[in-house]
Amino acid sequence: MLDRPRTRSAAAWAFAALALAGCSNDPNRINYRSVVSGVAAQFGGTLPFDGKTAGARQAQSLAAPSVILAQTEAPVILVQPQNGAGPFYIVGIRDNGPWRTYATGARQTLVLRQGVVTATRGLGGDLMASDIDPMLELLRANRAGKARRVMQVLDGEDVTRQIALDCTLSVGTQVRTTTGIAGRAMTEDCASDDLSFRNSYVVDRAGNALQSDQWLPTSQGRLTLTVLRP
Structure with missing residues:
Protein backbone atom coordinates (compact mmCIF):
# COMPACT_ATOMS: atom_id res chain seq x y z
CA MET A 1 0.00 0.00 0.00
CA GLN A 114 2.74 2.23 -9.66
CA GLY A 115 2.99 5.41 -11.73
CA VAL A 116 0.79 3.99 -14.51
CA VAL A 117 -2.38 5.93 -15.36
CA THR A 118 -5.49 3.81 -14.74
CA ALA A 119 -8.20 6.50 -14.99
CA THR A 120 -8.69 10.19 -15.82
CA ARG A 121 -11.39 12.78 -15.32
CA GLY A 122 -11.67 16.16 -17.02
CA LEU A 123 -9.18 15.54 -19.84
CA GLY A 124 -11.85 14.94 -22.48
CA GLY A 125 -12.64 11.47 -23.85
CA ASP A 126 -11.61 10.13 -20.48
CA LEU A 127 -10.13 6.81 -19.49
CA MET A 128 -12.85 5.70 -17.08
CA ALA A 129 -11.09 2.60 -15.67
CA SER A 130 -8.39 0.05 -16.49
CA ASP A 131 -7.56 -3.57 -15.78
CA ILE A 132 -3.76 -3.80 -16.00
CA ASP A 133 -2.85 -6.03 -13.05
CA PRO A 134 -0.87 -8.57 -15.14
CA MET A 135 1.24 -5.78 -16.66
CA LEU A 136 1.88 -4.23 -13.24
CA GLU A 137 3.08 -7.61 -11.96
CA LEU A 138 5.67 -7.69 -14.74
CA LEU A 139 6.80 -4.16 -13.86
CA ARG A 140 7.19 -5.17 -10.21
CA ALA A 141 9.29 -8.16 -11.24
CA ASN A 142 11.28 -6.11 -13.80
CA ARG A 143 10.51 -9.00 -16.12
CA ALA A 144 9.59 -9.35 -19.79
CA GLY A 145 6.36 -11.08 -20.71
CA LYS A 146 2.89 -10.84 -22.20
CA ALA A 147 -0.14 -9.28 -20.54
CA ARG A 148 -3.70 -8.28 -21.35
CA ARG A 149 -4.71 -4.61 -20.98
CA VAL A 150 -8.41 -3.67 -20.78
CA MET A 151 -9.42 0.01 -20.91
CA GLN A 152 -12.87 1.53 -20.37
CA VAL A 153 -12.97 4.60 -22.63
CA LEU A 154 -15.49 7.44 -22.90
CA ASP A 155 -16.12 8.12 -26.59
CA GLY A 156 -17.30 11.30 -28.34
CA GLU A 157 -20.94 10.47 -27.61
CA ASP A 158 -20.27 10.03 -23.87
CA VAL A 159 -20.69 6.28 -24.20
CA THR A 160 -18.24 4.02 -22.37
CA ARG A 161 -16.71 1.35 -24.55
CA GLN A 162 -14.16 -1.31 -23.79
CA ILE A 163 -10.80 -1.69 -25.51
CA ALA A 164 -8.93 -4.96 -24.97
CA LEU A 165 -5.32 -5.16 -26.10
CA ASP A 166 -2.62 -7.79 -26.08
CA CYS A 167 0.62 -6.33 -24.77
CA THR A 168 4.25 -7.38 -24.69
CA LEU A 169 6.65 -6.01 -22.10
CA SER A 170 10.37 -5.77 -22.83
CA VAL A 171 13.18 -5.04 -20.38
CA GLY A 172 15.96 -2.65 -21.31
CA THR A 173 19.10 -1.35 -19.66
CA GLN A 174 19.70 0.80 -16.62
CA VAL A 175 19.06 4.45 -17.47
CA ARG A 176 18.49 7.74 -15.66
CA THR A 177 15.43 9.94 -15.66
CA THR A 178 15.66 13.62 -16.56
CA THR A 179 15.88 14.30 -12.81
CA GLY A 180 18.93 12.03 -12.55
CA ILE A 181 17.34 9.04 -10.80
CA ALA A 182 18.53 5.60 -11.95
CA GLY A 183 16.03 2.95 -13.01
CA ARG A 184 15.34 0.12 -15.42
CA ALA A 185 13.96 0.97 -18.88
CA MET A 186 10.89 -1.07 -19.87
CA THR A 187 8.57 -0.83 -22.87
CA GLU A 188 4.97 -1.96 -23.31
CA ASP A 189 3.79 -2.65 -26.86
CA CYS A 190 0.02 -3.05 -27.09
CA ALA A 191 -2.21 -3.90 -30.03
CA SER A 192 -5.80 -4.76 -30.88
CA ASP A 193 -7.53 -5.13 -34.24
CA ASP A 194 -7.64 -1.36 -34.84
CA LEU A 195 -5.27 0.20 -32.32
CA SER A 196 -1.62 -0.07 -31.38
CA PHE A 197 0.67 2.00 -29.18
CA ARG A 198 3.88 1.84 -27.17
CA ASN A 199 4.34 3.00 -23.60
CA SER A 200 7.80 3.39 -22.10
CA TYR A 201 8.76 3.41 -18.45
CA VAL A 202 11.78 3.93 -16.22
CA VAL A 203 11.00 1.86 -13.14
CA ASP A 204 12.64 1.43 -9.75
CA ARG A 205 13.32 -1.96 -8.17
CA ALA A 206 9.74 -2.12 -6.83
CA GLY A 207 8.30 -1.57 -10.31
CA ASN A 208 7.15 2.01 -9.77
CA ALA A 209 7.42 4.24 -12.83
CA LEU A 210 9.75 7.15 -12.05
CA GLN A 211 9.33 8.55 -15.56
CA SER A 212 7.06 7.37 -18.33
CA ASP A 213 5.65 8.08 -21.75
CA GLN A 214 2.04 6.87 -21.80
CA TRP A 215 -0.66 6.88 -24.48
CA LEU A 216 -4.11 7.81 -23.19
CA PRO A 217 -7.43 7.77 -25.06
CA THR A 218 -8.08 11.40 -24.09
CA SER A 219 -7.98 14.74 -25.88
CA GLN A 220 -4.55 15.28 -24.29
CA GLY A 221 -3.28 12.13 -26.02
CA ARG A 222 0.21 10.98 -25.12
CA LEU A 223 1.69 12.28 -21.87
CA THR A 224 5.20 12.24 -20.44
CA LEU A 225 5.12 11.97 -16.64
CA THR A 226 8.15 12.72 -14.48
CA VAL A 227 7.96 12.07 -10.74
CA LEU A 228 9.37 15.01 -8.82
CA ARG A 229 8.38 13.62 -5.40
CA PRO A 230 6.97 10.08 -4.98
Whole structure:
Protein backbone atom coordinates (compact mmCIF):
# COMPACT_ATOMS: atom_id res chain seq x y z
CA MET A 1 0.00 0.00 0.00
CA LEU A 2 1.22 3.46 -0.83
CA ASP A 3 2.02 5.82 2.01
CA ARG A 4 -0.57 8.50 2.51
CA PRO A 5 0.66 11.91 1.27
CA ARG A 6 2.10 14.13 3.99
CA THR A 7 0.46 17.56 4.14
CA ARG A 8 1.39 19.70 7.14
CA SER A 9 0.00 23.16 6.39
CA ALA A 10 -3.42 24.07 7.78
CA ALA A 11 -4.84 24.52 4.29
CA ALA A 12 -3.47 21.20 3.14
CA TRP A 13 -4.82 19.38 6.20
CA ALA A 14 -8.26 20.85 5.55
CA PHE A 15 -8.05 19.79 1.93
CA ALA A 16 -6.98 16.28 2.85
CA ALA A 17 -9.99 15.94 5.15
CA LEU A 18 -12.34 17.04 2.38
CA ALA A 19 -10.74 14.69 -0.12
CA LEU A 20 -10.87 11.73 2.23
CA ALA A 21 -14.53 12.44 2.92
CA GLY A 22 -15.20 11.58 -0.71
CA CYS A 23 -13.42 8.22 -0.56
CA SER A 24 -15.12 4.93 -1.33
CA ASN A 25 -14.01 1.49 -2.42
CA ASP A 26 -14.11 2.78 -6.01
CA PRO A 27 -10.61 4.11 -6.80
CA ASN A 28 -12.05 6.17 -9.67
CA ARG A 29 -14.56 8.13 -7.59
CA ILE A 30 -13.52 11.78 -7.39
CA ASN A 31 -14.68 14.45 -4.94
CA TYR A 32 -14.51 17.38 -7.36
CA ARG A 33 -15.79 19.91 -4.83
CA SER A 34 -12.61 19.60 -2.82
CA VAL A 35 -10.19 19.25 -5.74
CA VAL A 36 -10.12 22.82 -7.03
CA SER A 37 -10.05 24.66 -3.72
CA GLY A 38 -7.68 22.19 -2.13
CA VAL A 39 -5.03 22.16 -4.81
CA ALA A 40 -5.19 25.94 -5.07
CA ALA A 41 -4.74 26.22 -1.29
CA GLN A 42 -1.58 24.11 -1.41
CA PHE A 43 -0.07 26.58 -3.87
CA GLY A 44 -1.04 29.83 -2.23
CA GLY A 45 -4.11 30.32 -4.41
CA THR A 46 -2.20 30.18 -7.71
CA LEU A 47 -2.86 27.62 -10.42
CA PRO A 48 0.35 27.35 -12.48
CA PHE A 49 -0.52 23.79 -13.52
CA ASP A 50 -3.83 24.36 -15.33
CA GLY A 51 -3.77 21.72 -18.05
CA LYS A 52 -6.47 23.50 -20.11
CA THR A 53 -4.62 26.79 -20.49
CA ALA A 54 -3.13 27.61 -23.88
CA GLY A 55 0.39 26.28 -24.33
CA ALA A 56 2.11 29.67 -24.58
CA ARG A 57 0.36 31.00 -21.49
CA GLN A 58 1.21 27.81 -19.59
CA ALA A 59 4.87 28.08 -20.47
CA GLN A 60 4.96 31.64 -19.13
CA SER A 61 3.12 30.87 -15.87
CA LEU A 62 4.47 27.42 -14.99
CA ALA A 63 6.38 27.65 -11.73
CA ALA A 64 9.78 25.99 -11.37
CA PRO A 65 9.71 22.51 -9.78
CA SER A 66 11.66 23.81 -6.78
CA VAL A 67 8.92 26.38 -6.12
CA ILE A 68 6.18 23.77 -6.21
CA LEU A 69 8.07 21.31 -4.03
CA ALA A 70 8.74 24.03 -1.46
CA GLN A 71 5.02 24.72 -1.09
CA THR A 72 3.80 21.18 -0.41
CA GLU A 73 5.03 17.88 0.98
CA ALA A 74 2.53 15.95 -1.14
CA PRO A 75 3.61 13.82 -4.13
CA VAL A 76 4.18 15.91 -7.28
CA ILE A 77 4.46 14.87 -10.94
CA LEU A 78 5.37 17.06 -13.89
CA VAL A 79 3.19 16.26 -16.93
CA GLN A 80 4.14 17.17 -20.48
CA PRO A 81 1.46 16.59 -23.14
CA GLN A 82 2.84 15.71 -26.55
CA ASN A 83 0.03 17.46 -28.44
CA GLY A 84 1.68 20.88 -28.23
CA ALA A 85 -0.01 21.98 -25.02
CA GLY A 86 2.14 23.33 -22.22
CA PRO A 87 3.34 21.29 -19.22
CA PHE A 88 1.52 21.23 -15.90
CA TYR A 89 1.87 19.73 -12.43
CA ILE A 90 -0.37 17.18 -10.75
CA VAL A 91 -0.42 16.82 -6.97
CA GLY A 92 -1.24 13.69 -4.97
CA ILE A 93 -4.43 14.31 -3.02
CA ARG A 94 -5.69 10.88 -1.96
CA ASP A 95 -4.63 7.26 -1.58
CA ASN A 96 -7.12 4.41 -1.92
CA GLY A 97 -5.14 1.23 -1.41
CA PRO A 98 -2.57 1.01 -4.24
CA TRP A 99 -4.31 3.73 -6.26
CA ARG A 100 -3.28 7.36 -5.86
CA THR A 101 -5.39 10.24 -7.16
CA TYR A 102 -3.58 13.32 -8.48
CA ALA A 103 -5.25 16.64 -9.35
CA THR A 104 -4.64 19.90 -11.14
CA GLY A 105 -6.36 23.15 -10.20
CA ALA A 106 -8.74 22.82 -13.16
CA ARG A 107 -10.94 19.93 -11.97
CA GLN A 108 -8.73 17.46 -13.80
CA THR A 109 -7.67 14.26 -12.08
CA LEU A 110 -5.53 11.24 -12.89
CA VAL A 111 -5.53 7.98 -10.95
CA LEU A 112 -2.19 6.18 -10.97
CA ARG A 113 -1.02 2.80 -9.74
CA GLN A 114 2.74 2.23 -9.66
CA GLY A 115 2.99 5.41 -11.73
CA VAL A 116 0.79 3.99 -14.51
CA VAL A 117 -2.38 5.93 -15.36
CA THR A 118 -5.49 3.81 -14.74
CA ALA A 119 -8.20 6.50 -14.99
CA THR A 120 -8.69 10.19 -15.82
CA ARG A 121 -11.39 12.78 -15.32
CA GLY A 122 -11.67 16.16 -17.02
CA LEU A 123 -9.18 15.54 -19.84
CA GLY A 124 -11.85 14.94 -22.48
CA GLY A 125 -12.64 11.47 -23.85
CA ASP A 126 -11.61 10.13 -20.48
CA LEU A 127 -10.13 6.81 -19.49
CA MET A 128 -12.85 5.70 -17.08
CA ALA A 129 -11.09 2.60 -15.67
CA SER A 130 -8.39 0.05 -16.49
CA ASP A 131 -7.56 -3.57 -15.78
CA ILE A 132 -3.76 -3.80 -16.00
CA ASP A 133 -2.85 -6.03 -13.05
CA PRO A 134 -0.87 -8.57 -15.14
CA MET A 135 1.24 -5.78 -16.66
CA LEU A 136 1.88 -4.23 -13.24
CA GLU A 137 3.08 -7.61 -11.96
CA LEU A 138 5.67 -7.69 -14.74
CA LEU A 139 6.80 -4.16 -13.86
CA ARG A 140 7.19 -5.17 -10.21
CA ALA A 141 9.29 -8.16 -11.24
CA ASN A 142 11.28 -6.11 -13.80
CA ARG A 143 10.51 -9.00 -16.12
CA ALA A 144 9.59 -9.35 -19.79
CA GLY A 145 6.36 -11.08 -20.71
CA LYS A 146 2.89 -10.84 -22.20
CA ALA A 147 -0.14 -9.28 -20.54
CA ARG A 148 -3.70 -8.28 -21.35
CA ARG A 149 -4.71 -4.61 -20.98
CA VAL A 150 -8.41 -3.67 -20.78
CA MET A 151 -9.42 0.01 -20.91
CA GLN A 152 -12.87 1.53 -20.37
CA VAL A 153 -12.97 4.60 -22.63
CA LEU A 154 -15.49 7.44 -22.90
CA ASP A 155 -16.12 8.12 -26.59
CA GLY A 156 -17.30 11.30 -28.34
CA GLU A 157 -20.94 10.47 -27.61
CA ASP A 158 -20.27 10.03 -23.87
CA VAL A 159 -20.69 6.28 -24.20
CA THR A 160 -18.24 4.02 -22.37
CA ARG A 161 -16.71 1.35 -24.55
CA GLN A 162 -14.16 -1.31 -23.79
CA ILE A 163 -10.80 -1.69 -25.51
CA ALA A 164 -8.93 -4.96 -24.97
CA LEU A 165 -5.32 -5.16 -26.10
CA ASP A 166 -2.62 -7.79 -26.08
CA CYS A 167 0.62 -6.33 -24.77
CA THR A 168 4.25 -7.38 -24.69
CA LEU A 169 6.65 -6.01 -22.10
CA SER A 170 10.37 -5.77 -22.83
CA VAL A 171 13.18 -5.04 -20.38
CA GLY A 172 15.96 -2.65 -21.31
CA THR A 173 19.10 -1.35 -19.66
CA GLN A 174 19.70 0.80 -16.62
CA VAL A 175 19.06 4.45 -17.47
CA ARG A 176 18.49 7.74 -15.66
CA THR A 177 15.43 9.94 -15.66
CA THR A 178 15.66 13.62 -16.56
CA THR A 179 15.88 14.30 -12.81
CA GLY A 180 18.93 12.03 -12.55
CA ILE A 181 17.34 9.04 -10.80
CA ALA A 182 18.53 5.60 -11.95
CA GLY A 183 16.03 2.95 -13.01
CA ARG A 184 15.34 0.12 -15.42
CA ALA A 185 13.96 0.97 -18.88
CA MET A 186 10.89 -1.07 -19.87
CA THR A 187 8.57 -0.83 -22.87
CA GLU A 188 4.97 -1.96 -23.31
CA ASP A 189 3.79 -2.65 -26.86
CA CYS A 190 0.02 -3.05 -27.09
CA ALA A 191 -2.21 -3.90 -30.03
CA SER A 192 -5.80 -4.76 -30.88
CA ASP A 193 -7.53 -5.13 -34.24
CA ASP A 194 -7.64 -1.36 -34.84
CA LEU A 195 -5.27 0.20 -32.32
CA SER A 196 -1.62 -0.07 -31.38
CA PHE A 197 0.67 2.00 -29.18
CA ARG A 198 3.88 1.84 -27.17
CA ASN A 199 4.34 3.00 -23.60
CA SER A 200 7.80 3.39 -22.10
CA TYR A 201 8.76 3.41 -18.45
CA VAL A 202 11.78 3.93 -16.22
CA VAL A 203 11.00 1.86 -13.14
CA ASP A 204 12.64 1.43 -9.75
CA ARG A 205 13.32 -1.96 -8.17
CA ALA A 206 9.74 -2.12 -6.83
CA GLY A 207 8.30 -1.57 -10.31
CA ASN A 208 7.15 2.01 -9.77
CA ALA A 209 7.42 4.24 -12.83
CA LEU A 210 9.75 7.15 -12.05
CA GLN A 211 9.33 8.55 -15.56
CA SER A 212 7.06 7.37 -18.33
CA ASP A 213 5.65 8.08 -21.75
CA GLN A 214 2.04 6.87 -21.80
CA TRP A 215 -0.66 6.88 -24.48
CA LEU A 216 -4.11 7.81 -23.19
CA PRO A 217 -7.43 7.77 -25.06
CA THR A 218 -8.08 11.40 -24.09
CA SER A 219 -7.98 14.74 -25.88
CA GLN A 220 -4.55 15.28 -24.29
CA GLY A 221 -3.28 12.13 -26.02
CA ARG A 222 0.21 10.98 -25.12
CA LEU A 223 1.69 12.28 -21.87
CA THR A 224 5.20 12.24 -20.44
CA LEU A 225 5.12 11.97 -16.64
CA THR A 226 8.15 12.72 -14.48
CA VAL A 227 7.96 12.07 -10.74
CA LEU A 228 9.37 15.01 -8.82
CA ARG A 229 8.38 13.62 -5.40
CA PRO A 230 6.97 10.08 -4.98
